[in-house]
Amino acid sequence: MKIFDRLVGQETEYAIRYSRDGDEPHPGNDVIYEALTEAIQSLVLVRKGERALARRQYFVQNGGAFYYESLPTSSAGGLLEGATPECRGPAQTLLYQRALDGLLIDALPIARRILTRKGFPGRIGLLKNCRDAEGHVYGAQENYEAVFATGVTLWAWRALLIAMFPLLMVCVAVTWTLLVGMMAWLFTGIVMGWFLMVLLPHRFDPTFVALATDDTTSTFDAIEGPMSLVFMWVEIVVWWPVVTLLGWAIATLGFRKVHQSAMGFLISRPIVSGAGTVDTHSLFGLSEKGPATRTISRTSVLPDARGIFDAGNLMKHAINTVQMDFSSYFRLFRRRQRLQFGLSDSNLCQMAEYLKLGTTLLVIDMAEAGALDHLPRPTEPIISLHQLIADPTLQAAVPMSDGSMMTALQLQRLTLDTARDFLDRHDDVPTEARRVVRLWEEVLDALEEDPARLVGRLDWVTKRYVLESVAPNAPLAVQKKIDLRYHELGEGYLGVLEAHGEAVELVEAGDVLRARTEAPQNTPARLRAELMTTWGDQDVPVAFSWSSVRIGGWFNARVIPLDGDSPRPPPREQQH
């Protein structure tokens, strides 16, 4: 096997800040998102994604994307989710993450001008973090192409998928029956309401009045939230059997080598990649997402079921069949799938982000090669994770399968030593893998000897340093403001440290700028970006997605798959 030879990508949810300038109302995060979209369109080429209607999805010139992420219960309180294009290697992924962050920083003042013209002159900001002041959790997810299963396990998985297909069809049929029934009920209600309105025009609620007038916008605004909520619960209830069965199968059969042998690394990883957080008792912890992690592998689509591994992306392949997208389900049969990490903090420090990606890539390589099989494993992974991230002194030790107790530093060093041996036994090791190991060792040494050396390198160390320097005995609200404002893109506190030369850089500013408009080579993003340029302006419906580009209408569409190492565009003569 080749080291680092897999696709990598990151998804980041940015919290939206709006600080009023006067007494004007809050515009709603959906309106701010629209202004940011317009601003991004003024900076780079942007095309609508196939999920433009449901999630306001747009792809950008380098093959990445952004969305509006909200729940039906709060459509005006959503987040901006940005996704890097598919990349190869930690340096490239870091570069494209920085390109995404930089694009948003440049879009903010433009979006503010747009909002001011609309009567919302307040200041806006984006927070690259994972937890707000009230403990709501969102944030980052890492994606790695990985072997889902091999041999008998893979065939058992495929047999299960085949066996589940009739159940899937039942769910599709029930969902459509319910939705059509609800729409018919709604339509009947609207028609009856209209007739009653004509007969008794002054005796009804304003919502119904709007039905009989031209104010259709307010009517649909009034019913959008409740209807979305109904659709969400239909999805949850009707699809519960499929999601539960699939969640169990993924947790049991999927990515077993990584699930089993990388656990010690993963629960100790926040000492390098943690963003740091202040809890409601003013206690400092290493990770924003760690305290909300409840399971090893997610087995439900509900937000409270957060796991170290997130299987939601694979479950969606099944749920997508409700849109008659069966190709999505058939992709689940593949040997390699997208392994998603839910236990992932958003990083502002380049070193933390680079090591998070680089060490995890190495660990997945080692796990798939069986190089971690001999290591002791934590006996209680979730309890141990919570213990390790609650102790910024790094003295907490957790029980291991060989009867020993190990600290987070010891767990990281054990994995580091194994990685060094693993690379020594390999030919053709990329320079970057050696560099990751060297930086990893330097960081662990500094954590052990003098963590202050890591200010500007690791987020949790930097944030803790700022808190202790600026507000050691301050009220919780001040500490929490430091905790959150640290993460604000551009003008946040890490930005202030950067402006004074106190944060290290690993990628060149010029490369970051170029990465806004150039897609990574040898990835599906490259072809997507080419097709965006070729087809985006033509008078033909084109739908861009992560896996394909559909050119043409529903009945005469040509679908160009983007899967594979280096997919090729159709010949030019076929394009026109």
Place this chain on the structure above:
Amino acid sequence: MTQLAQNVTEPRPNREPAVDPRTDKKPHPIQKALDLIAADAFDAPETYLKDTRVPEGGE
């Protein structure tokens, strides 16, 4: 198009501190940064927390 970011550079400060013309020395930049942060952090923290509230978790 060229291949971007085959590797990272050596870690380096993202900016060299400027020379202070009054003392002709480079001031310690982190204290200046901390002073700026302190001035902002104590300014209406409750309002900031409210402005950054996320009604529901994402994902």
